[in-house]
Amino acid sequence: MDTKNLTAACVLLSVGLGFGLTSFYGMNVGSALRMGPGYFPLVLSILIASIGAAIGIKALTVSMPFRPQVAPIRAVAAIIVAPILFGLTVRGLGFVPAVALTTLSAAMAAKGQRPLAALIIAVAITAFCLAVFYYGLGLPVRLVGPWIGV
Amino acid sequence: MTVDLISNLALGMSAAITPHNILFCFVGALLGTLVGVLPGIGPTATIAMLLPITLSLSPETSLIMLAGIYYGAQYGGSTTAILINLPGESSSAVTALDGYQMARQGRAGPALAAAALSSFFAGTIATVVVAALAPPLTSIALRFGSPEYFGLMVLGLAASIVLASGSVLKTIAMVSMGLIFGLVGTDINTGAMRFTLGRPELADGLNFVAVAVGIFGIAEILRNLETTIERTAVIKRVAGLWPSRADFKAMIAPACRGTALGSALGVLPGGGAILASFASYALEKKISKSPDRFGQGAIEGVAGPEAANNAGAQTSFIPMLTLGVPANPVMALMIGAMIIQGIVPGPQVATSQPVLFWGLIASMWIGNLLLVVLNLPLIGLWVRLLTVPYTVLFPAILAFASIGVYSVNSNTFDLYVMAAFGIFGYVLSKLEFEPAPMLLGFVLGPLLEEHLRRAMTISHGDVMIFLNRPISAGLLAVALAVLSIAFLPTIAKRRKEVFVEED
Known part of the structure; x- marks a missing residue:
């Protein structure tokens, strides 16, 4: 398991899903011809979430220690x-x-x-x-x- | 053409050379150097922190001061690179290679002078390049429609992805996150609220300054607090500033080559200045008669990259001024400042605000001149500044940043945004995400969406509009080529090598 990239994937998935669900359910998505306020954000959210998923799946298959230097x-x-x-x-x-x-x-x-x-x-x-x-x-x-x- | 060039530059000079504007350019260069000299804080962070101070000024003066801050910050970064081997950003990492070695051999003075003089030389030439190229490019840009703008912005974002260090996928994600954060607020087409979480403060979107200060400023301070930085500079005093005659002879040709390389590469959207300094170093090493001196304190290895870096920094104003598209995060900050000042960036600025446009170009040269005049005599002061404990400096930076962010809109909510993005930026940097492309996305988000929507309305929902128009098709093809290059295994390996800093 690669903890660093797994965390990165979680960040991307939560941003992607958070924004994606809000645009899909909370806004008018519209069509390619008449894009509603939710169209472009939805496309971006799907992209972010998919990248998150890809990084996450890869992170599960490899093993890498993660001990970042963090400020106190x-x-x-x-x-x-x-x-x-x-x-x-x-x-x-x-x-x-x-x-x-x-x-x-x-x-x-x-x-x-x-x-x-x-x-x-x-x-x-x-x-x-x-x-x-x-x-x-x-x-x-x-x-x-x-x-x-x- | 030449007459135009001269009269335009004269107009700019008359706008820039007022005591008022020179004063603020001077203050900007001084402040920029002051903050830029602080270890680990590069130009982007410096400008983000100082940007709010400029907002109370008139648009011209404010942009002129910002340009002063930019050059000051860049020069400050080179100073720390030479004196204590701590480059403020990746483009001065190259300067550290030979500059620091020179300093260790007791030749810090000539190294600093070489950096300053070749930067000034490059800045002078590049100012003329900007002045000559801007009008023809502007007239082309005026014929751009929405599909072309869309293509251009995609190209800019693609280039920033390729030039960022680290994983390509992560950088694409960062750009997309930046784009989506840029969309927060009222949708201009429908008036619908987007992602405002019911907070009226978010109706105008996330404050750009707050986001930038958080992601660059706060996150930077947190990174610096990880370790107690040992800053006993190797140099107690910088003696013998002036380079010898032999040094001058060795500097001239690399500075000229660096200027040419930098001017050409700086125009590319996506951060050409960094590429330019690496390319110049590689070139000088390749054509040198004694390449083994490089890395051991070769003055050519300071003069060339510094000239390239500065020329690139200058010509990266071209896409910003002519098209309203930022070439790098610093230009994104400039555009942010323009928007706050009520100026819509784009090709129309040259004709609708000629005084501002040419004044800014002229002030680039004045900023460079002030830097040489200001910094060479003051080197001793900057060296002493490096001994001021960080425990005193960062509370001051935080106070300035807080006051600055608040003063933009007198809105306390912006301070919470700044804190939130500070911690978010710090977490992202630990997870090896590059922050710069996100800022670029943040600025371009609303523009990109608007042009996409407009293009789709024009074409009645047909995506082919982007491919049927030659310019937008060309721009998108280049963007695609650039992106696929980043994924090629051999290039990916080389990117890694280029961005790994040599110890």
Whole structure:
């Protein structure tokens, strides 16, 4: 079994089936003459799913070890959470706290990062972003948002 | 013809040489180099991360700044390739072969200067090539109908599949996924919502910048966090920047050959710049009197590929400017920026927006000039930047990216899209899927569908329309030939060899 390509096949099959079923059942497919909104996506989904199936079948017949080098789960979480935090807080808390939280989260991704160091990095980057984006480029944002009551 | 060329270039120069535009071209080149110098971050990721900053500017200034970022990023990639043997992208992998050896022999200065000067030389020639070729190609392109456009885009996608590294089947799947992600949102023909999961934010489709930053920027940062990167650059100080007279003599011919190769190959849709630098290296090695010096620090092995790379980067603007079809992911980003600015890319841009069109072409040359002026004296600064710990740099990159993505539409949903595509892109890269063709598909998805539908309506549902029209039949035949070549076993083997980086 080739785990890497089997996983790849699963990704392709789920994308292909997900989009394919949605286009087939949720949309008007139409005909080649009058293509509905579902026609082209359906064709693409079938292609993606078939490639997935082909890769999957081949992966079942060969044997290959798969030990990818992956970033530590803490790093992945800290990086992915960072933009989400920004999205959740930029309206409510305002620009400054949002950037600070984002950089703080991202700074914690580094291996063995001490909280104090992360805090210093976050403060410095926030000040830099404030200068560049707010004062320099004139980004229309509220510096401090309604949640803090200002 | 020549008079036209000169007057057009003059128009472009007058548009590009305003203090305002030069300033932004300069800032772009500076920022591009700054981010491009960061190890492991190539031009595509750099542009994706910096793209949002340009969107608040006027269309001309924004595209000029983007072009500046592009050249800066490319040059930054060569710098890291030479100094610490970490090419930012596959096209500067070739530069690393001899450039890094030169740096180890204490000749980092001449290597960097050779890269900068031959790039500038190539850029100057290629700017004229673009200016000369763009108008005739535009007039041909204006006669294109939907079947021709469809054929052309299929050819572009086919070429990107062949030039990508890794499995051909997986790359086809990536292109198709890109196409289908591009279709999310309101169907322009019927107004039906597609794949929006009931979210009103998705009615206008997935935000292109968010997808690009996620797939290239976030995934790139995650890859860099896998290991603690050792970045004790071998060079503490770069002394003796200027190449010797003998170096100059050795550089000139390879730079000329590289320029010619790069200009020709760059026009091909699907990423000719990469091909050009490999081809130039192979050529120089073949015709050299002492081929065994290659890989041991031969200056020809830096000058030739760098010239080819830069010429190719320049002429890859041709399909984008004349046809609205991106030749590589960077051009896909440019097209994305144009669309956000309200400009429909295509042959009509040259006539409807001559100032923008020629201003962009002229700014290519100015960008190249600024790079030489800016980077050679500042080399010491860039070297020092390599010693800034990555733990400080990537939170800053993430903050810029988040602010940038948000500022495009002031839409918080885009940040969630960015996070989702970041993790998706990282998983895909672990499964050895190439991200670049997906981005190309993403940009072309709606266009490809529209032209397919239109062609089918014109022909009353007869697929033969694509084969009855000579141009579209020709384009599709070439696409088919290109694709079948990729499947040939001997070529497949060679592709593997070409893309394996030599240690």
